[in-house]
Amino acid sequence: MAVDVQFGGADLARLAPNPYALGMEGSDILAIAAQINALKATGAQVANFTIGDFDPKLFPIPEAxxxxxxxxxxxxxxxxxxxxxxxxxxxxxxxxxxxxxxxxxxxxxxxxxxxxxxxxxxxxxxxxxxxxxxxxxxxxxxxxxxxxxxxxxxxxxxxxxxxxxxxxxxxxxxxxxxxxxxxxxxxxxxxxxxxxxxxxxxxxxxxxxxxxxxxxxxxxxxxxxxxxxxxxxxxxxxxxxxxxxxxxxxxxxxxxxxxxxxxxxxxxxxxxxxxxxxxxxxxxxxxxxxxxxxxxxxxxxxxxxxxxPSRTAPFVAGMNASLSGRLTRLYDGFSAMSAEGLPVTAIPARGAIYLSVRFDLLGRRGIHTDEDLRARLLSEAGVGIVPFTAFGYPPGTGWVRFSVGAASDPDVDAALARIRRFLAG
Ligand SMILES: Cc1ncc(COP(=O)(O)O)c(C=O)c1O
Missing domain, CATH: 3.40.640.10 (Type I PLP-dependent aspartate aminotransferase-like (Major domain))
Structure with missing residues (x-):
């Protein structure tokens, strides 16, 4: 039978006495994604809008x-x-x-x-x-x-x-x-x-x-x-x-x-x-x-x-149609909430797989930081997003990124309904 390898307790500074290695940072976004996966594993209903990747079931590669x-x-x-x-x-x-x-x-x-x-x-x-x-x-x-x-x-x-x-x-x-x-x-x-x-x-x-x-x-x-x-x-x-x-x-x-x-x-x-x-x-x-x-x-x-290029042009056109469709659905949902007076605004997407959304909640309902906002959207609306602070934007603005590469239209609709309840609550 195999035994678990033991590494003892040597700390990083002794194992890698190199300031360059010690200053290396991991990606904030991957840490957020890990938290969502852990929550999902408990059976919680979570829409994951955090990852800059595609769910291959929704977006397979071109057959060709x-x-x-x-x-x-x-x-x-x-x-x-x-x-x-x-x-x-x-x-x-x-x-x-x-x-x-x-x-x-x-x-x-x-x-x-x-x-x-x-x-x-x-x-x-x-x-x-x-x-x-x-x-x-x-x-x-x-x-x-x-x-x-x-x-x-x-x-x-x-x-x-x-x-x-x-x-x-x-x-x-x-x-x-x-x-x-x-x-x-x-x-x-x-x-x-x-x-x-x-x-x-x-x-x-x-x-x-x-x-x-x-x-x-x-x-x-x-x-x-x-x-x-x-x-x-x-x-x-x-x-x-x-x-x-x-x-x-x-x-x-x-x-x-x-x-x-x-x-x-x-x-x-x-x-x-x-x-x-x-x-x-x-x-x-x-x-x-x-x-x-x-x-x-x-x-x-x-x-x-x-x-x-003609062999993949229809594929790319299809990707654009689904992505822009999904991003527009999300944008329209937030615009409707905004029209109702709820504290949210969004910028229409013109490319990639992302939508910029701002929740005007900082300083309200016990939400003080962008990280508080992220955590409350996750725990109370079951929606995973990435605050712009993870992309080097100054803290305290309430701007966040929604990524639709792993979200279907029904995921988008369900998430919008939960966010609406959260904002109205
Ligand atoms: C703007 C931008 N550049 C580069 C990359 C990296 O792409 P690749 O997966 O091909 O390394 C990404 C991935 O998210 C990106 O968003």
Whole structure:
């Protein structure tokens, strides 16, 4: 019989006497999700709007993708892929962007990884020197963890609901002369909003001008990491990119993308970064040494499907219809409550899988903090959400994220009814 392995009581500081390791933080969102699962295990009725993932029963991957991966496995595509990604996949991504986004990024400068995260990590580690300033709007997904991992200095800029929580040039301008990197994400996790062309164009033109100034002084340019992992999930809005709007941005832009969200394939792990050619070498080595490449069969399958976009277009259209339908249902429910005078407001979703909702309850009914609000919505309305504070937004606003990737229409209706009772009570 096997015995349980005993590890004794050595504390972390003695086992890992490295300030870098000791300062590492886990994701707030995963901790919240664990609490919900524990509550569900007791038999409680809980609608889980916390996770930025899909329930495969509600959102399976495209059939063509499942078939292609199986075929590639059966054909023996099981050995190491090249660390930068298979040439056919990099070529297919380049062709797909040319067709859909209107610019041809050289295939040799596209680096494939296991989802978007390793290319994001490699980008930060490559372009950030310790102490460099990294400018990013909040609320924003996980950027601050990558700032930590690259030993940069976080310069968060608080955004407002009036701009869909997107930064304006005026918000960023005070930091443009000193920042090394600007991280932008659209469609935005956690808000479900999309940056408008005019806003992004203005920001890009200011960056081009700033980089001209720096070039004259021999200084390093300001680079933009543009995270567009949700870009095919946009409804009633146009997806725009720095390079598409201002071609002079190409030497300063790193595009981050993945199939994770738009093919509901978070578990297949295929993502990439399209980067200026000079940055490619060090990023390639980093991805190679950590072994963060995508599976070979998955890469082959994705390459085949991207080369023939008509095969997956109906799938993406269907995803958009269900996601926008569900998000609108949720938004309409909150708007009706608001019209009744209940203390809630929401911002219409234009992309991704999220809705921004504000509960005006802080300072009332014994609710003092965003964490109190989260806990009371969970215990009294059976609804799991993530407060914007988990995305670096200042405390005390009552803004929260609803994610619909694992919620059916009946889940949405039942949750709205419980929230209504909670708010009216
Ligand atoms: C904005 C954003 N970027 C990147 C990622 C990471 O994507 P992947 O699962 O492909 O690593 C996520 C995942 O939630 C995200 O929301």
């Amino acid at each position: 993708l499942a078939e292609a991966v199986s075929e590639e496995l059966a054909a023996g595509q099981t050995n190491y892929p090249p660390a930068v990604g298979l040439p056919e996949l990099r070529k297919a991504i380049s062709g797909f962007y040319a067709e859909r986004l209107g610019f041809r990024w050289p295939a040799e400068s596209i680096l494939v990884g296991s989802g978007a995260r390793p290319p994001i990590y490699a980008a930060f580690r490559t372009i950030v020197a310790p102490g460099d300033q990294i400018l990013f709007p909040t609320p924003t997904w996980n950027c601050r963890y990558y700032v930590y991992l690259s030993q940069g200095v976080a310069v968060p800029v608080v955004t407002r609901p009036e701009t869909g929580f997107m930064p304006t040039l005026a918000d960023l301008a005070p930091h443009l002369a000193t920042a090394r990197v600007l991280y932008l994400n659209s469609p935005l996790n956690p808000c479900g909003t999309v940056i408008q062309a005019e806003l992004l164009r203005e920001i890009c033109l200011a960056i081009v001008a700033e980089n001209r100034r720096r070039a004259d002084l021999g200084e390093r340019p300001l680079l933009v990491i543009y995270d567009m992992v949700y870009w095919q999930l946009t409804f009633g809005a146009e997806h725009v990119t720095p390079v598409g709007l201002v071609p002079e941005m190409a030497p300063y832009t790193l595009l981050i993308d993945a199939i994770s969200k738009w093919w509901a394939a978070t578990g297949l792990r295929v993502g990439w970064a399209a980067v200026p050619p000079t940055l490619f070498g060090p990023m390639q080595s980093l991805i190679g040494h950590i072994g963060a490449w995508a599976g070979r069969a998955e890469q082959r399958a994705v390459a085949r499907l991207l080369a023939e």
